[in-house]
Amino acid sequence: MSESAKIGVFFCNCGKTISERIDIKKLKEEVQSAGGVQCIEEFESLCRKPEQEKLSSLMKKEGVERVVIAGCSPKLYEELFARTLKEAGINPEFLVISNIREQCSWVFPEKDTATRKALEDIRQKVSRAKSLEAFDEVDVPAEQKVLAIGGGIAGLETALELSKLGFKVTLIEKSSALGGRTLKLNKSYVIEENPKDYVQAKVDLVNKDDNIEILTETELVKLNGSPGNFTAKIKQSGEKKDLNVGAIVVATGLSTRFPRESYGIDLSEKVVTQLQLEEILASPEKSDARFKGDNKAHVLFVTGMIGEDSKLSTASALKNALLLKGKYDCLTYVACQEMKVAGDRLEEMYRKAREEGVIFFKYNGNPPSFVTNGSEIKAVVSDYFLSAGEKGIPQVKIPCDLLVLEENLVPTEDFAALRGTLDIKLGPRGFFQQDNVHQVPVKSNKSGIFLVGSCRQPMDIVEVLADAGSAATQIVSLLSPGKIKVNDNRWTIEKGKCTLCLTCVRFCPHGAIGWTRAAEASEGLCQACGVCASECPAIAIQVKNYTNDQILTELEEILNK
Amino acid sequence: MAKDSKKALIIGGGIAGMSAARELANNGVEVTLVEREPNIGGYGARFCCKASEECNKCSVCLINYNMDEIAAHPGITLLANSEVKGLTKSGDGFEVKLSQRPRFVDSGKCTACGLCTEKCPTEPKAIKLPQPQSVPNSYYIDVAKCLNFQGKDCRVCQEVCPVKAVDLKEEARESTLTVDSVIVATGFKPFDPSEKRQYGYGRMANVITALELEEQFRFQGKLTRPSDGKEPKSVAFIQCVGSRDIRQENSYCSRYCCAFAMRSARLIRDRLPETDVSIFYMDLQSAGKGFNEFYEKVRKEVDFIHAMPGNLDETPTQGIIIGYEDIAGGKICQKGFDLVVLSVGITPNDNAENLAETLGIKAGEDGFYQVISSNGSLKAADGAIFLAGACQGPKDINSSIAQGMRAAEEVVSLLTSKN
Numbered sequence A: 001m002s003e004s005a006k007i008g009v010f011f012c013n014c015g016k017t018i019s020e021r022i023d024i025k026k027l028k029e030e031v032q033s034a035g036g037v038q039c040i041e042e043f044e045s046l047c048r049k050p051e052q053e054k055l056s057s058l059m060k061k062e063g064v065e066r067v068v069i070a071g072c073s074p075k076l077y078e079e080l081f082a083r084t085l086k087e088a089g090i091n092p093e094f095l096v097i098s099n100i101r102e103q104c105s106w107v108f109p110e111k112d113t114a115t116r117k118a119l120e121d122i123r124q125k126v127s128r129a130k131s132l133e134a135f136d137e138v139d140v141p142a143e144q145k146v147l148a149i150g151g152g153i154a155g156l157e158t159a160l161e162l163s164k165l166g167f168k169v170t171l172i173e174k175s176s177a178l179g180g181r182t183l184k185l186n187k188s189y190v191i192e193e194n195p196k197d198y199v200q201a202k203v204d205l206v207n208k209d210d211n212i213e214i215l216t217e218t219e220l221v222k223l224n225g226s227p228g229n230f231t232a233k234i235k236q237s238g239e240k241k242d243l244n245v246g247a248i249v250v251a252t253g254l255s256t257r258f259p260r261e262s263y264g265i266d267l268s269e270k271v272v273t274q275l276q277l278e279e280i281l282a283s284p285e286k287s288d289a290r291f292k293g294d295n296k297a298h299v300l301f302v303t304g305m306i307g308e309d310s311k312l313s314t315a316s317a318l319k320n321a322l323l324l325k326g327k328y329d330c331l332t333y334v335a336c337q338e339m340k341v342a343g344d345r346l347e348e349m350y351r352k353a354r355e356e357g358v359i360f361f362k363y364n365g366n367p368p369s370f371v372t373n374g375s376e377i378k379a380v381v382s383d384y385f386l387s388a389g390e391k392g393i394p395q396v397k398i399p400c401d402l403l404v405l406e407e408n409l410v411p412t413e414d415f416a417a418l419r420g421t422l423d424i425k426l427g428p429r430g431f432f433q434q435d436n437v438h439q440v441p442v443k444s445n446k447s448g449i450f451l452v453g454s455c456r457q458p459m460d461i462v463e464v465l466a467d468a469g470s471a472a473t474q475i476v477s478l479l480s481p482g483k484i485k486v487n488d489n490r491w492t493i494e495k496g497k498c499t500l501c502l503t504c505v506r507f508c509p510h511g512a513i514g515w516t517r518a519a520e521a522s523e524g525l526c527q528a529c530g531v532c533a534s535e536c537p538a539i540a541i542q543v544k545n546y547t548n549d550q551i552l553t554e555l556e557e558i559l560n561k
Numbered sequence B: 001m002a003k004d005s006k007k008a009l010i011i012g013g014g015i016a017g018m019s020a021a022r023e024l025a026n027n028g029v030e031v032t033l034v035e036r037e038p039n040i041g042g043y044g045a046r047f048c049c050k051a052s053e054e055c056n057k058c059s060v061c062l063i064n065y066n067m068d069e070i071a072a073h074p075g076i077t078l079l080a081n082s083e084v085k086g087l088t089k090s091g092d093g094f095e096v097k098l099s100q101r102p103r104f105v106d107s108g109k110c111t112a113c114g115l116c117t118e119k120c121p122t123e124p125k126a127i128k129l130p131q132p133q134s135v136p137n138s139y140y141i142d143v144a145k146c147l148n149f150q151g152k153d154c155r156v157c158q159e160v161c162p163v164k165a166v167d168l169k170e171e172a173r174e175s176t177l178t179v180d181s182v183i184v185a186t187g188f189k190p191f192d193p194s195e196k197r198q199y200g201y202g203r204m205a206n207v208i209t210a211l212e213l214e215e216q217f218r219f220q221g222k223l224t225r226p227s228d229g230k231e232p233k234s235v236a237f238i239q240c241v242g243s244r245d246i247r248q249e250n251s252y253c254s255r256y257c258c259a260f261a262m263r264s265a266r267l268i269r270d271r272l273p274e275t276d277v278s279i280f281y282m283d284l285q286s287a288g289k290g291f292n293e294f295y296e297k298v299r300k301e302v303d304f305i306h307a308m309p310g311n312l313d314e315t316p317t318q319g320i321i322i323g324y325e326d327i328a329g330g331k332i333c334q335k336g337f338d339l340v341v342l343s344v345g346i347t348p349n350d351n352a353e354n355l356a357e358t359l360g361i362k363a364g365e366d367g368f369y370q371v372i373s374s375n376g377s378l379k380a381a382d383g384a385i386f387l388a389g390a391c392q393g394p395k396d397i398n399s400s401i402a403q404g405m406r407a408a409e410e411v412v413s414l415l416t417s418k419n
């Protein structure tokens, strides 16, 4: 506690919206007579530049050390006032805002009540201002190097962007070659170029780039450290080595799984998944062998039966139905629960497909069934829009020369292991989960670790590129100053009290706590949310400026008249 | 980012423009954000939070969050009430001609105390805040309503303003600016449903648009029927109004409206538990992660009707009658509703073509601005001009944010690699 620090209380009339409904004069007198406050002043509207300049010079002149501003919600101008304090040479941590507008003048119709509430709030804030402790901000040097995991389009594009921005990147790929799933696609519905050529061009660029080191058949086995200073242990054909990097990009993509249980039919020469068809069509030899000469082959695409809600399957069905129709004159059908057209060019493709004679069935809750007889396959399909009242919905039998079934898009096999190593969160479907669904989507719950591409949710190539760009900018703003500011001693963990119950480890939303003989938190990862302190059953953790003592004193100040 | 500072111009202060501005400024680029209206935020600033008992992830709160950040960011200069009048290449960058219409209130001085509005003799008031929580948080004068501009000798606001912020003689300001790069984020315009006569908009008081629903909840905090101000006992949403409709020449999906209707339906069911909600639709579109789980929840509370209504009628006893085909039952049906909400589509902005000409960029067949290559770049012309948000094609808030950030990243990357 710093009882001797010089405290200033500054009132803002906010035009008249505060002063008309609150007796500012009375507040000033009460604060004055309570003592302990050295400087009291009233302003017309502190959010305006000239007034801030006035405030700044007043604080300097009076040597104010701690500041209470009584005005509007801290949500509005806390940052602005923090800057004013900084300009006046005061540590911005020593700013406390008393919200006497939204919480007082705007909500109490009677002046007396509003004034009384404001006074209580200001008393509490003055007591808070007295008890605040300074932080030591320390600079941690930030390594200007990034580790990217996964050599698909996501990892390639992020590496290229980072290299352009002057960073060194180590790109590790589990398999023996770069390129990822895009290499298997025959055609993309969003980019005009052939996907294979498109990724290959990126692979070539990466190969030529001096800023990018490529390690294939390599995996991450261990990760320590915090943003700016991660130590990543990687393993390449049995050999381990340590890398020091400032940030990590996770771009491990996804896998597919054929849900036999949902379709009740096995994959075969005549029954393929969408990705298998992509692979066939991607190779002119394979696709000619398969479809050339087989005029009027019946090809049925089925989507929507397996609880996926990705537009990728609709897109793949549309583009390939059109292709088979156009190139090999196949009779193509699409059976879907719903036409998912909320993506680039999809409605256009849907219309084109209908014009070209692709036949669509919207089965609306009555999914198709499949009958096999030797090597023959028949699909029984219905269309909701052909319903005939009491006579029910007519069933159409389609003999299928090829049945193309949507597959589930699932996390890769080694997701669990990687997740364990990185210690980041998974979302409901088992993909990596972004920190906050509403904010920068590529941030993981752990500062310094970024999620790019389909490892966080299924997406098309253009969306992957957007992710890559966004991760690159985030990394640049994090690392390019060359150092990262962290608060030293933001909390204290009393070793004697910690019983190693590991409650804090489980509750910390940012993976910041580990343990040896007692819990230990990382300054670089901690975001000072305070969850650990409030959950610790042994009251071993205290977050500075929100300690139990400080909060209790503030409460007492409100309750004691 | 480069040590010597670079400058960027962003046209349009909706969510896409704001996201780009913030991202650029955080990377050390000096940003000028030009907004045509007196306040930033775009359409999103008029939408409501659609939380029922839980957050329904409509992302609308992000708009205010961004507005506050823009207002406080030292690296962003905000020019509201302004438009770009000319753009010429100059070196690797551009020289931009800007014109700022007078606001008649100095936003650097105005404290938003509201005294002027109180004393302004006109009704509706001529001097006002663009909307609650507006950024800049400053009043402005609507010339069309102000007596002073109709030859009367009223100067009440100027006299009462305690900080002398009102200046009835303020004139338009022209300025020029050199920038290294431009991001166009001028957004969209909601489809005008009076073009679809069968839905009765404009003729039937209780047929409203999605935007009007948003504004009711946001500014009045509740939902009522326009005809008598009573709470509706039944509400229908009609989807794809002006979208996926070749007759309206809008042959695309607007991408926000299925999720909008489902979230709003949950909000209505939460606020008015006695009210029935139906959604008439063609195909339901996904809305990001966890959509299936979300859909299962909505299905328990809302009647989904898989049919597009033929036409609407109004009767004094049954309200708005929607005629549609009960497809499974194979018959034509009619159902009455107290309130009908048209989920109107996203269409190109007014004047999109003029601006395109000024900037030397191109609009596609559907009227939205086009990028020059299909390799994922948002570049709209050979110079450093990029697109972001709904001006490039229909999208929801999250995709607009992602694109704004992508455009910013392309700018940073371009400006850095030039050094």
Ligand SMILES: Cc1cc2nc3c(=O)[nH]c(=O)nc-3n(C[C@H](O)[C@H](O)[C@H](O)COP(=O)(O)OP(=O)(O)OC[C@H]3O[C@@H](n4cnc5c(N)ncnc54)[C@H](O)[C@@H]3O)c2cc1C
Binding pocket: A149, A150, A151, A152, A153, A154, A155, A172, A173, A174, A175, A177, A178, A179, A180, A181, A182, A185, A187, A188, A189, A190, A191, A218, A219, A220, A251, A252, A253, A254, A256, A274, A275, A278, A312, A315, A316, A319, A412, A414, A418, A452, A453, A454, A455, A459, A460, A461, A462, A464
């Ligand atoms: C059937 C189907 C059709 C599609 N059609 C289209 C389309 O028409 N247009 C379109 O734009 N998109 C389409 N897509 C989507 C497109 O394939 C993806 O957007 C793209 O492949 C995602 O790229 P990525 O880099 O995120 O993942 P991936 O391409 O899967 O790459 C991930 C890489 O990471 C590596 N890796 C995984 N785990 C590790 C580890 N632990 N350590 C190191 N490396 C690891 C993998 O080996 C792989 O190389 C389609 C997808 C499917 C399934």
Ligand SMILES: Cc1cc2nc3c(=O)[nH]c(=O)nc-3n(C[C@H](O)[C@H](O)[C@H](O)COP(=O)(O)OP(=O)(O)OC[C@H]3O[C@@H](n4cnc5c(N)ncnc54)[C@H](O)[C@@H]3O)c2cc1C
Binding pocket: B011, B012, B013, B014, B015, B016, B017, B034, B035, B036, B037, B039, B040, B041, B042, B043, B044, B047, B058, B059, B060, B082, B083, B084, B185, B186, B187, B188, B189, B190, B210, B211, B212, B214, B256, B260, B344, B345, B346, B349, B355, B388, B389, B390, B391, B395, B396, B397, B398, B400
């Ligand atoms: C009724 C309705 C409800 C919606 N609800 C949701 C929802 O709940 N969730 C969701 O995710 N999405 C929703 N959306 C979609 C959402 O509105 C858009 O995704 C988003 O507003 C697009 O942002 P933007 O910045 O591209 O465009 P806008 O919001 O249109 O912003 C563009 C800005 O540019 C300015 N401008 C225009 N022309 C010029 C010019 N020439 N010079 C300078 N400035 C200019 C405009 O004044 C405006 O401020 C809804 C859309 C509608 C119509």
Ligand code: SF4
Binding pocket: A507, A508, A509, A510, A511, A512, A513, A521, A525, A526, A527, A528, A529, A530, A531, A532, A533, A543
């Ligand atoms: S305050 Fe505690 S719970 Fe919160 S981030 Fe820091 S260590 Fe984790």
Ligand code: SF4
Binding pocket: B048, B049, B050, B051, B052, B054, B055, B056, B057, B058, B059, B060, B061, B062
């Ligand atoms: S419902 Fe929408 S506005 Fe409300 S909290 Fe959730 S995302 Fe934000």
Ligand code: SF4
Binding pocket: B116, B119, B120, B121, B122, B126, B127, B141, B145, B146, B147, B148, B154, B155, B156, B157, B158, B168
């Ligand atoms: S001049 Fe008169 S009419 Fe015009 S805004 Fe001011 S008070 Fe209102």
Ligand code: SF4
Binding pocket: A342, B239, B240, B241, B243, B244, B252, B253, B254, B255, B256, B257, B258, B259, B282, B283, B284, B285, B343, B345
């Ligand atoms: S999102 Fe839904 S309502 Fe909107 S245009 Fe697309 S299909 Fe129609």
